[in-house]
Amino acid sequence: xxxxxxxxxxxxxxxxxxxxxxxxxxxxxxxxxxxxxxxxxxxxxxxxxxxxxxxxxxxxxxxxxxxxxxxxxxxxxxxxxxxxxxxxxxxxxxxxxxxxxxxxxxxxxxxxxxxxxxxxxxxxxxxxxxxxxxxxxxxxxxxxxxxxxxxxxxxxxxxxxxxxxxxxxxxxxxxxxxxxxxxxxxxxxxxxxxxxxxxxxxxxxxxxxxxxxxxxxxxxxxxxxxxxxxxxxxxxxxxxxxxxxxxxxxxxxxxxxxxxxxxxxxxxxxxxxxxxxxxxxxxxxxxxxxxxxxxxxxxxxxxxxxxxxxxxxxxxxxxxxxxxxxxxxxxxxxxxxxxxxxxxxxxxxxxxxxxxxxxxxxxxxxxxxxxxxxxxxxxxxxxxxxxxxx
Ligand code: HEC
Ligand code: HEC
Numbered sequence: 449x450x451x452x453x454x455x456x457x458x459x460x461x462x463x464x465x466x467x468x469x470x471x472x473x474x475x476x477x478x479x480x481x482x483x484x485x486x487x488x489x490x491x492x493x494x495x496x497x498x499x500x501x502x503x504x505x506x507x508x509x510x511x512x513x514x515x516x517x518x519x520x521x522x523x524x525x526x527x528x529x530x531x532x533x534x535x536x537x538x539x540x541x542x543x544x545x546x547x548x549x550x551x552x553x554x555x556x557x558x559x560x561x562x563x564x565x566x567x568x569x570x571x572x573x574x575x576x577x578x579x580x581x582x583x584x585x586x587x588x589x590x591x592x593x594x595x596x597x598x599x600x601x602x603x604x605x606x607x608x609x610x611x612x613x614x615x616x617x618x619x620x621x622x623x624x625x626x627x628x629x630x631x632x633x634x635x636x637x638x639x640x641x642x643x644x645x646x647x648x649x650x651x652x653x654x655x656x657x658x659x660x661x662x663x664x665x666x667x668x669x670x671x672x673x674x675x676x677x678x679x680x681x682x683x684x685x686x687x688x689x690x691x692x693x694x695x696x697x698x699x700x701x702x703x704x705x706x707x708x709x710x711x712x713x714x715x716x717x718x719x720x721x722x723x724x725x726x727x728x729x730x731x732x733x734x735x736x737x738x739x740x741x742x743x744x745x746x747x748x749x750x751x752x753x754x755x756x757x758x759x760x761x762x763x764x765x766x767x768x769x770x771x772x773x774x775x776x777x778x779x780x781x782x783x784x785x786x787x788x789x790x791x792x793x794x795x796x797x798x799x800x801x802x803x804x805x806x807x808x809x810x811x812x813x814x815x816x817x818x819x820x821x822x823x824x825x826x827x828x829x830x831x832x833x834x835x836x837x838x
Pocket of ligand 2: 741747778
């Protein structure tokens with residue numbers, strides 16, 4: 449239990465007058481930093497030591513991350529969830545969740561990846577808004593079905609603050625050091641800035657920044673177009689049909705006149721300032737395990753810690769990030785068959801292992817209830833209790 453739960457509310461209540469709101473935030477930042485100093489951040493807490501301005505950004509971000517969107521706000525036509533938090537909430541808001549998204553493709557004569565859509569897109573949305581005439585349906589030709597569980601976002605701002613050069617220095621694409629392990633950095637074009645960057649977020653390390661990932665998620669998971677991803681996306685749905693299903697002008701994510709911020713700015717702030725999960729208690733058994741982990745080579749990919757670069761913000765300036773990942777793409781024989789961004793069908797980014805004790809479900813390819821024949825049907829819809837069913 450922390451101060452906010454003691455007060456009966458997890459986060460400061462919105463006070464009408466601006467000045468008192470800032471004071472309330474100040475008092476809470478001060479008290480919470482005292483608590484954090486005593487016992488470490490709790491799941492879902494912001495990084496300790498935020499300025500009042502950062503705390504306000506975190507809170508605005510949390511609000512938007514929790515907000516359940518409607519068709520009036522741009523939800524759909526096709527979507528996987530109605531809020532970010534619907535998939536990112538275990539063990540606290542920002543965590544993982546039980547809804548697995550589905551990607552599908554087929555294999556060519558030499559076993560190579562062949563997209564089912566000329567766009568190269570492989571995401572098949574689980575749901576659509578009424579009248580459901582823009583519901584993507586996985587064609588019978590699909591021979592690859594990949595399910596992906598959500599990745600928790602705790603500590604994501606620290607991961608973002610790791611310099612590209614550090615990851616490039618870790619890569620060893622052709623196993624030059626002959627330790628039997630090859631891994632490569634995912635070179636991606638950042639959708640928000642157009643820069644060539646080292647991807648680090650997502651199962652295929654498909655994004656380098658939280659702004660771009662959040663914008664991609666807003667469009668791909670919820671169907672809300674934005675400045676970074678301004679076009680609706682639904683595999684197999686023609687632009688003409690899309691116009692009938694979705695009458696709102698793009699982009700749907702517009703600046704809030706009160707704050708001047710877009711939804712995608714708020715998501716990025718929330719994720720950036722979300723604290724990593726602390727480590728469980730470390731006893732002798734844990735210490736022995738850690739030695740074995742290093743001795744048998746797990747740490748070769750699950751790099752115990754990586755340092756962030758220089759930053760004007762002390763929260764991110766040369767901090768050690770104990771994430772247990774090199775954030776590189778590897779072929780460990782579990783590839784999901786999907787070609788995406790820089791990630792080849794057989795490659796997966798080493799998942800971070802911090803906070804693993806809270807990960808439910810653990811496997812990326814969980815036997816999911818929403819199987820191919822069900823996706824988008826009334827049964828799947830009712831099962832997910834997400835939206836009015838056809
Ligand atoms: C339908 C469930 C679902 C919804 C809704 C959803 N996500 Fe996710 N999230 C996922 C899945 C699944 C992944 C892994 C995707 C992949 O790599 O292909 C993921 C991964 C991420 C990552 C990468 C984290 C990392 O460290 O690699 C970020 C960032 C993220 N989501 C942010 C968001 C934001 C912001 C929203 C709301 C706009 C959102 N997500 C909505 C399921 C969801
Ligand atoms: C060659 C690099 C490499 C080595 C060495 C390695 N891993 Fe991994 N690990 C990966 C990759 C890549 C995945 C993702 C696999 C997938 O989801 O298909 C993974 C997944 C995992 C997961 C699941 C995490 C999650 O969030 O789903 C755990 C746990 C794990 N590894 C532990 C270990 C342990 C313990 C060892 C040593 C015995 C080890 N790994 C050695 C690269 C590696």
